[in-house]
Amino acid sequence: MQQHVLQAYDHAKEWLGQGKVASYIPQLACANSNNLAIAITNLNGEVYAAGDSEVKFTIQSISKVILLATALNEAGFDKVFEKVGMEPTGDPFNSILRLESMMKKPLNPMINAGAIAITTCITGQNKKERFEKIFSTAKLLFDDENLTYDKYVFQSEKQTGNKNRSLAYMMKSNGVFDGDVEEHLDIYFKTCSILANCKQISFLGAVLANGGICPKTKRQLLAPFIVKVICSLMTTCGMYDASGEYAIRVGIPSKSGVGGGIMAAAIGKMGIGTFSPALDNKGNSFCGIKAMEYLSSKLGLSIF
Numbered sequence: 001m002q003q004h005v006l007q008a009y010d011h012a013k014e015w016l017g018q019g020k021v022a023s024y025i026p027q028l029a030c031a032n033s034n035n036l037a038i039a040i041t042n043l044n045g046e047v048y049a050a051g052d053s054e055v056k057f058t059i060q061s062i063s064k065v066i067l068l069a070t071a072l073n074e075a076g077f078d079k080v081f082e083k084v085g086m087e088p089t090g091d092p093f094n095s096i097l098r099l100e101s102m103m104k105k106p107l108n109p110m111i112n113a114g115a116i117a118i119t120t121c122i123t124g125q126n127k128k129e130r131f132e133k134i135f136s137t138a139k140l141l142f143d144d145e146n147l148t149y150d151k152y153v154f155q156s157e158k159q160t161g162n163k164n165r166s167l168a169y170m171m172k173s174n175g176v177f178d179g180d181v182e183e184h185l186d187i188y189f190k191t192c193s194i195l196a197n198c199k200q201i202s203f204l205g206a207v208l209a210n211g212g213i214c215p216k217t218k219r220q221l222l223a224p225f226i227v228k229v230i231c232s233l234m235t236t237c238g239m240y241d242a243s244g245e246y247a248i249r250v251g252i253p254s255k256s257g258v259g260g261g262i263m264a265a266a267i268g269k270m271g272i273g274t275f276s277p278a279l280d281n282k283g284n285s286f287c288g289i290k291a292m293e294y295l296s297s298k299l300g301l302s303i304f
């Protein structure tokens, strides 16, 4: 397996220099566009890695999986899907278009509007308590009690995230949720700023690939039904408006983030994490997709 990871790394490395590091969140522009890492965690918890696999990065939209898991655990399926739909959008991840033109609620929980909406399913006395619930899920699913978040990226997005702010106010005006919009946004921004490395991303993929069972301890961390919902949505919506092409080229339920990470769950086989901060024009890691394509074809991982 190590051999395959090294070969995927060599393959993906050829594309370093393509794509652009996200800069609409100013702090993300500090990322090193030459970073590249690939990791696989198999269902016994063994890890194979290549490249900058210890470098921490903000998980950004990969956090939508953590948010959804926490919301489903706390509020249950019906309440969560009162707030969001289950359909792909075909629009960019931060688009406001459909909140006005189609339906009042966001189309799915894998886009920004959907993730912001489901933060409201996670309750608590204050925003700290609400965030802590999500953070505990993240600690569990990344197998790291000492997980942290990047305060600079959090502040940077909080200061500049007016597109997300407008999505949130639009949803409040549509009656999707109540409460303090700035509080919901703080929770969303902080969750996006959680730091993990590529190996930890692959661990989360392995938990999902293993039906919610921890590959190391064999403890059931997530209910099988929750895993099924998450993996279905990752397949149809996880790569934003590139999910269709990704299904053809890679065919593994995956979730990407603008920090440069991609997390994939090869069901019944392994979890894969890739990291490279330069993004393509849809906001997915350029080299990460190349690595996923390579591994999918070499190891026969497409579900289709």
Ligand SMILES: NC(=O)CC[C@H](N)C(=O)O
Pocket: 059, 060, 061, 062, 093, 094, 112, 157, 164, 189, 192, 256, 257, 258, 259, 283
């Ligand atoms: N696609 C992403 O990773 C987006 C997450 C980012 N925090 C945002 O809200 O814009």
